Amino acid sequence: MSENLRLVQQVRDRLPMPTAKLLCLVVGLLFLASIVYKGFLHPLRKIPGPTLARFTGLWRTYHYAIGDWHVEILRLHDTYGSVVRIAPNEVSVVDGETTKRLYGHGTSAKKTGWYQTWQVPEAADGFFAVQHSKNHAFLRKRVASAYSMSSMMKMEVYIQGCLDLLMSRLKKHADKGEIIDMSTWTVAFAYDVVGELAFGEQLGHLRTETDVKSIRKSIYDGFIVMSVLGHFRGQSRLVNNYFVNSLLEFLGTPNLFKSFTDWNQQRVIDRQAQLERGLTKERDDLLSHFLRMKGRDGQPASGPEILIENLQIVGAGADTTAIGMRACLYYICQHPDVYKCVQEEIDAFYETNKLTRPITYQETQMMPYLQAVIKEATRLFPSINFQLIRHTPPGGLTVNGKFVPEGTEIGTSPIAQNRDKSVWGPDANEFKPDRWLKDEAQSRYYDSMNMLFGGNGPRQCIGRNIALLELHKFTAQLFRNFEVEFVDNNKPWQVATYWFSYQHDMKMRLKFRANRSIPDL
Numbered sequence: 001m002s003e004n005l006r007l008v009q010q011v012r013d014r015l016p017m018p019t020a021k022l023l024c025l026v027v028g029l030l031f032l033a034s035i036v037y038k039g040f041l042h043p044l045r046k047i048p049g050p051t052l053a054r055f056t057g058l059w060r061t062y063h064y065a066i067g068d069w070h071v072e073i074l075r076l077h078d079t080y081g082s083v084v085r086i087a088p089n090e091v092s093v094v095d096g097e098t099t100k101r102l103y104g105h106g107t108s109a110k111k112t113g114w115y116q117t118w119q120v121p122e123a124a125d126g127f128f129a130v131q132h133s134k135n136h137a138f139l140r141k142r143v144a145s146a147y148s149m150s151s152m153m154k155m156e157v158y159i160q161g162c163l164d165l166l167m168s169r170l171k172k173h174a175d176k177g178e179i180i181d182m183s184t185w186t187v188a189f190a191y192d193v194v195g196e197l198a199f200g201e202q203l204g205h206l207r208t209e210t211d212v213k214s215i216r217k218s219i220y221d222g223f224i225v226m227s228v229l230g231h232f233r234g235q236s237r238l239v240n241n242y243f244v245n246s247l248l249e250f251l252g253t254p255n256l257f258k259s260f261t262d263w264n265q266q267r268v269i270d271r272q273a274q275l276e277r278g279l280t281k282e283r284d285d286l287l288s289h290f291l292r293m294k295g296r297d298g299q300p301a302s303g304p305e306i307l308i309e310n311l312q313i314v315g316a317g318a319d320t321t322a323i324g325m326r327a328c329l330y331y332i333c334q335h336p337d338v339y340k341c342v343q344e345e346i347d348a349f350y351e352t353n354k355l356t357r358p359i360t361y362q363e364t365q366m367m368p369y370l371q372a373v374i375k376e377a378t379r380l381f382p383s384i385n386f387q388l389i390r391h392t393p394p395g396g397l398t399v400n401g402k403f404v405p406e407g408t409e410i411g412t413s414p415i416a417q418n419r420d421k422s423v424w425g426p427d428a429n430e431f432k433p434d435r436w437l438k439d440e441a442q443s444r445y446y447d448s449m450n451m452l453f454g455g456n457g458p459r460q461c462i463g464r465n466i467a468l469l470e471l472h473k474f475t476a477q478l479f480r481n482f483e484v485e486f487v488d489n490n491k492p493w494q495v496a497t498y499w500f501s502y503q504h505d506m507k508m509r510l511k512f513r514a515n516r517s518i519p520d521l
Contacts, residue, residue, distance in 0.1 A: 039054050043408070044408065046402070047091055048080040048083075055088065064228050067496035069386060070413075073092065073387075073416045074419065076092065077094050082094045082399060083095075083404070086387075087409070089408055090387075090389070090408070090409040092387060092413065092416070093412050094416045094417055096422060099449070099451075101393070102390050102411070103388065103390075109393045110393075112389045112390065112409055114230040114389050115131060117230035118230075120311055123307045127139035127140045127462070146286055147462050147466070149469075151289075152361075153469070155197055155285055158196035159193050159196070163473060163474065164358070164519045166185065166188075166474075167478075167481055169206055170510055174482065174510040180507070180510055181506055183493065186322040186326055186474075187205075187322040188209070189322070189474070190321045190322040192206050196285065198310050199267045216318075218259060218260050264314060287310065293306075319383070320384075320453055321471065323383040324377075324383060324471050325471060325475070327378055327503075328471060328474075329478075329484065329508075331376070331380065331381075331431050332475075333484055338373060338431075343480075345370055346367065349366065349367055358477055359473065364476050367476070368437060370475065372435075372436035373475075375433075375436050379450050380418065380419070380429075383467075383500055384414055384499060385413050385499075385500075386499045391406075391409060396408075417449075418449075418450060452464075480516070481512065481518055482512060482513060483511040485508065485509050487507040487508060493506045
């Protein structure tokens with residue numbers, strides 16, 4: 001018997017019988033009234049969707065919790081159309097113009113309380129979690145230059161160092177004829193890149209071929225908890241509070257939230273100490289920028305302000321990129337004609353330009369087919385696939401003839417929006433890189449609509465340039481050096497969506513190509 005039921009019985013037993021019956025009657029009537037209102041009187045009653053979703057948000061949360069939202073949201077829109085009710089007061093939309101109104105510049109649609117889940121207690125406000133647009137603008141502006149493509153290209157040497165090590169390790173295992181799980185290697189590479197940019201050194205995932213300090217697992221587990229808990233009152237405070245932290249410490253069990261925060265904080269402290277003692281030279285990376293940035297009062301940023309910037313790049317920057325790399329591998333290897341064209345373009349560029357070194361990001365921008373393949377792969381499989389929830393702006397919205405009242409929770413899933421046939425055409429579900437090469441104006445429009453790393457507009461992923469640089473260099477260098485194939489084309493990967501759509505068990509065979517040379521590290 002649950003604790004809640006036992007408590008109700010105790011209250012009922014202590015009340016006079018008429019009072020107990022009256023209380024039960026009132027509770028029953030309130031419950032019935034709630035059901036009637038949500039199902040038949042609610043302003044969203046005419047919007048189609050699963051029957052259970054009309055009465056409880058647990059239907060949506062169930063699919064979030066089991067990790068199949070990337071599949072379920074596509075089924076919903078295929079079944080019910082462009083506007084679907086997924087909870088009593090929440091709708092999912094797939095519509096290009098509505099997407100611009102929700103996420104574009106000048107939008108009056110505000111983030112919902114779900115984002116408070118991502119506010120770290122020990123850190124300052126982060127631009128992902130903050131809801132007020134002016135606060136977000138300040139936080140984003142002070143780090144925007146650090147994430148610009150020109151800044152990223154200055155850090156390209158650090159990314160190339162990680163790529164050299166990745167290629168060397170892949171060759172070692174390929175030469176032994178081993179089956180390689182590329183889901184593991186891509187994320188190891190991405191975390192080492194984040195280490196270079198955020199802390200000034202690789203984190204050791206490639207070198208040791210392990211999940212160092214279980215960082216990857218802690219972040220993965222944390223995303224499962226926070227992305228699902230965000231739909232409940234109390235949110236992350238259920239697991240991230242003084243009582244729980246003290247209890248876990250007493251039991252000798254680390255709290256994954258606190259462990260991750262403490263680990264980040266120590267890396268920042270170590271870097272500051274090294275600089276103060278002259279033990280290391282300041283280098284041009286993200287952490288050096290964070291250490292120089294100012295607070296709202298014009299004074300140097302506080303420790304919590306620096307901490308949140310590092311937490312954001314480590315917590316979100318690695319998996320976003322790794323997912324994109326796997327998507328490129330998947331679609332290239334599943335389409336032999338695309339594989340052939342990509343590899344031929346890469347080889348031709350190397351040979352025409354007599355390259356004897358790894359290709360740079362700027363050089364990859366001279367290969368139009370490679371760019372088209374990467375755009376198309378990340379369109380069909382974006383990194384983030386949960387709903388990007390907002391409050392419907394004042395006055396409400398009309399989406400394809402259906403009115404969504406002011407205050408309703410409304411959002412889109414990138415994987416659904418990126419397959420909107422009104423934007424991408426009748427072949428929206430098909431992998432066709434050529435769609436990006438036919439017309440320059442159309443390609444620019446596609447770029448504006450592609451939610452490859454989540455939203456668009458002022459809240460689009462600030463680290464997208466890091467991801468794009470890694471994606472282009474990784475894809476070009478991998479297919480230059482290796483022949484790549486799935487062990488089983490019918491079971492190329494497993495996918496679980498918890499905010500990010502994580503691909504697992506991506507078993508592949510790699511063969512080092514003749515007349516290629518990579519460093520032996």
